[in-house]
Amino acid sequence: MVLEVSVILRIIGSALLCLGAFAALVSAIGFHRFKNFYLRLHAATIGSIWGSVYPLVGAALLATTVEELGVYRWFVAGASIVAAFIVLILAPAGSHALARGVHKARVARVKPCIADKLDPELCG
């Protein structure tokens, strides 16, 4: 049996989609389990990179094998790749700016605290 290219693409895309679904669920649970804002940044990173960038690449690989979409399957694949690249660039920059703003405005306290050298009054 000859292994076709579309079968390989479909297997890789399905694997990336399953990985992304697991990561999205873990991120959503982590949002409820973590104690303060600075720890929830970790859950947000899981949800944006593992839960969005990799499944978008997988959906792009999957869309190239769907014959019913016609010529537009290349359109769907290209838009997914571009969206994945945009999320890869912008999600860390956005959460970094948000964390800096929240810490400077003293909105969220560092509750289980060991040391906070930037602003010692926020500790504890």
Add this chain to the structure above:
Amino acid sequence: MLTELILVVMFIYVIAILLLSIIALKGPTIGDQVLAIDVLTYISLVLFTLLSIYLKQPLLIVLVIPLALWVYSLDIYIAKYLERGDLGA
């Protein structure tokens, strides 16, 4: 085979979106709410892409890229408002 997998993955994503929207509505601080809206939007990008593959409608993919850019601008605006006190044009 493929459609069942896409349906299962979409179901898990909908559960994740419901869990995140709880935090987005009642989170402890404004930072948590904005962060939850952030992740919720990035996750719903995947949901729209899978929906366009499942329904065989290529036009649904068009709204994915503006949504990613919009949520980045939301981050920057909220961060700037918290830091300076106004948007500063």
